[in-house]
Amino acid sequence: MAVPMVCYLILSAALFSIGIFAFLIKRNIITIFMSIELMLNGVNLAFVAFANHWHQVSGQIFVFFVMVVAAAEAAVGLAIIISLFRSRNTLNVDQINLMKL
Amino acid sequence: MNLAIFILFGLLCLGGALNLLLQRHPINSALSLIVVMSSLSVLYLLLGAEFLAAAQIIVYSGAIMVLFVFVIMLLNAGEEERTHGSQVAYLAGIPGALALFTVLASTFFTLRNSFGNARLGAFVATTSDLSRVLFRNLLLPFEVTSVLILVAIMGAVVLARKEH
Numbered sequence: 001m002a003v004p005m006v007c008y009l010i011l012s013a014a015l016f017s018i019g020i021f022a023f024l025i026k027r028n029i030i031t032i033f034m035s036i037e038l039m040l041n042g043v044n045l046a047f048v049a050f051a052n053h054w055h056q057v058s059g060q061i062f063v064f065f066v067m068v069v070a071a072a073e074a075a076v077g078l079a080i081i082i083s084l085f086r087s088r089n090t091l092n093v094d095q096i097n098l099m100k101l
Numbered sequence: 102m103n104l105a106i107f108i109l110f111g112l113l114c115l116g117g118a119l120n121l122l123l124q125r126h127p128i129n130s131a132l133s134l135i136v137v138m139s140s141l142s143v144l145y146l147l148l149g150a151e152f153l154a155a156a157q158i159i160v161y162s163g164a165i166m167v168l169f170v171f172v173i174m175l176l177n178a179g180e181e182e183r184t185h186g187s188q189v190a191y192l193a194g195i196p197g198a199l200a201l202f203t204v205l206a207s208t209f210f211t212l213r214n215s216f217g218n219a220r221l222g223a224f225v226a227t228t229s230d231l232s233r234v235l236f237r238n239l240l241l242p243f244e245v246t247s248v249l250i251l252v253a254i255m256g257a258v259v260l261a262r263k264e265h
Contacts, residue, residue, distance in 0.1 A: 001104040002218035008144065009209040009216070011111050015137070017202035018118040024194040028181045030127045030173055034134050037165065038118060041141055044153075052148040053216060055224045057234050060150050064235070067153075067160050068246050072253035074165045078172045079260035085176050086263075091127075092182050 008049040015042030029084070029091050033077055040070050103221045107147060110140040125181045131169050138162045149225040 019039030026032050044063045051059025081091070088096055117136035124130045142157035209216075235243055 001102070002220045003104050003107045003147070004213060005216035005219050006209050006213040007107065007111070008148070008219065010206050011114065011144075013202055013205035013209065014115060015118055017198050017205075018115075018122055020198040020201065021195065022122045024190040024198065025122075026181070027183075028127050028178065030169065030176075030178060031121075031130050031181070034121065034127075034130055034169060037161075038121060038134060038137065041138060041161070045141060045144060048145055048148045048150050048153060049219070051150065051226070052219055052224050057226050057230050060153055060226050060231055061234055061239060063150070063153055064156065064231070065242070065246060067156055068250065071160055071165055072250050074168055075253050075257040076260065078168055079257035081172060082176065082261045091176065091178055 005053055012042045012045040027092055029093050110143045113140040127173050127178045135162050135166045152228045152231050
């Protein structure tokens with residue numbers, strides 16, 4: 001039994017929307033950062049589904065580059081979070097509202 | 102069989118994403134995100150992306166999420182405090198996210214006949230297909246990304262270093 005392609009696309013839309021939702025209502029900066037990763041994963045699923053639909057490898061190349069950039073982003077972002085925690089002693093985004101100490 | 106695997110791992114994926122949203126402790130959110138990413142790799146296998154399925158496990162669930170869990174434990178992040186966030190985020194953002202999902206899902210649903218079915222094995226991009234495109238046509242972007250990774254490593258070291 002074959003899976004309709006639209007199921008994959010709706011799943012990817014659901015993952016992306018849940019990511020936006022979590023990004024907006026979460027208060028912990030690490031969880032907010034994780035919801036960005038969730039959104040990237042939702043987009044990746046859509047890319048792979050379209051690559052399958054049009055029998056093109058380029059969709060998967062896009063996903064490869066998204067993964068690489070996400071890895072770089074996670075390294076830099078978590079380093080920023082660590083240095084932020086050292087100076088503020090909090091992870092709550094409501095208390096992180098000044099650029100200078 | 103194909104449909105059963107899709108339903109199982111699609112539900113696992115959706116459940117993990119909802120669990121990320123509902124949990125208040127960051128470590129629980131991180132572990133449910135690992136569930137999402139691992140089940141997505143099974144969906145990639147169903148879609149014939151075997152290299153990406155391996156890369157998803159190795160890079161996402163392996164490297165990125167381990168980094169997240171490591172930072173959560175390093176900072177000893179406790180339960181999320183219930184504070185009032187921005188009113189704009191609640192009033193415009195949450196209906197906006199729901200509206201975005203509705204628009205995307207209804208658009209995909211109206212186009213469902215032109216998308217057709219994803220049969221197992223109808224399109225399999227092997228690692229050699231992928232690397233042929235990557236190293237012949239897209240060599241410059243590939244090299245630029247490696248420089249990006251190098252810059253990111255140095256930036257992370259500089260940012261996370263202890264100040265004297």
